[in-house]
Amino acid sequence: MSKTVKEDAILLNAMHAAQARFGYLTDEAVAELAAAFGLTRAEVVSIATFYSMLQMTAPPPVCIQICKSAPCHVAGAREVIAALEAELGITMGETTADGRYRLEYVECQGQCQDAPTILLNGRLCSGVTPGRVSALLREGVE
């Protein structure tokens, strides 16, 4: 396989960059990565889908990811999840009927000093309480 990129290029860095540019790993992004790294498109998809930070489909306008690891659980993640589910009228893993909000789990973010942690469109929100959920969702819309 001939590589058209320089020998020390790092595929994951290129995948992050492509995702930042396209919003997710679109067919176009996959084709570009494949050409640049001397891989087939199937190989690029096989690699990308291994990593949970890399997305193969367009994310909803507001993606809410809640850490469910043990430290966040001990700090009250379950109550935050209940508040989010009540506020949006969906359960974890679902998207609202208007396609606007999605609730999903995420693993430990390494912010356990200020748990529970949620990611709002990738932005870190620490020390979340059930009472703060409404305000955070409004921010997510802006």
Place this chain on the structure above:
Amino acid sequence: MQETRIALRNMGKIIPGRIDDYIAAGGYEALKKARLTDRMELLELLERSGRLRGRGGAAFNTGMKWSSAFAVDSKEKYIICNADEGEPGTYKDRVIIESDPHTVIEGMLIGAYAIGADTGYIYCRGEYAKSIELLNKAIAQVEEAGLGGGVKLSVAAGAGSYVCGEETALLESLEGKRGEPRLKPPYPTTSGFRGKPTVVNNVETFATVPCIVEKGAAWFRSLGADSYPGTKVFSLSGDVVNKTCFELPTDVTLRQVVEDCGGGVPDGKKLKAIQVGGSSCAFLLPEQLDTAMDFDSMRAVDAALGSGAILVIDDSHNMVDIMVAITSFFAHESCGKCTPCREGTYHMAQVTQKIADGQGTGKDLELLKRFVEYLPANCFCPLGQSAAIALASAIKLFPQDFAVRLQKEDE
């Protein structure tokens, strides 16, 4: 309880993004000293005199690792920093990098010199955007200051995979593949990145190296436990007053960490359990608070120091709920390479959830007990081998928590 800071010696004292601050605090002097030292002497300093043991969890002798890579005749060698900190409850590497990225880089450059590597990578978990930015900036500053000594360093961002913290999975990922672990041996020191001799060390390990080179092995050995000298950075979380990092000599006790530094359990509640080392480790009971926090003392009580994460749990929790969080973590993070782990972690999480929901019976608990024996014996890599340790420990130490959730069995 006074902290003894080595890896965190500059925390709060310097602006982390400024190399001039680091140099003004004595930074890069150890690197200059190391480069004037004979390699064998430097390796000896770390291996036999200093006895620095890896701070990522496995506690392997760092000097021995370096010596092993040094001994291989190869033009191409690599030095790699494992900054893929993903063990739940662990955030010490992030705090080290965010406080002082240059100490990590200085440790890597000393390592590169010692083994004869001219290329290095920092594999930093993708979630740590600030750390990645600081490290990239620090590398640029090192190059500009002419301190690189011909060693090319780069940062690779992980993308949300816990197993990539295992060194061979990390190497696979760095090579642009799925992060599935390799069979060992060969060990990375003989066949690592792209099949070449490679040293992979944890952030905290590298951050400790400059001080040992500067102050000497005798000084380092005077701190902490004999078999695991120096300090350890602990990251506290859960039901404890001070949720932050503390760097302490390794001969402190768990009580000193949790009560003196951590301030104990808040709100007048009672301590129920402590999980030292992260989700892949066992629970300790309040009566074990006087255990010393070095690698071997923890192992002697069937626990593990691991990454130094300390999750404090008060008596308002049922351990089954915590086990739902832990078992589902492993089910999510299993890479799928080997069947025992892929299927085992999945079923373990399902059955634990069933019991937590009050739908389980004694038969389900018996099934869990089989899993906790099956996984360590059959899984390919440390992820699967340790995925059931916490569950085994919870079942053994807190049988009542499980019993109250079980349904009566049909006769």
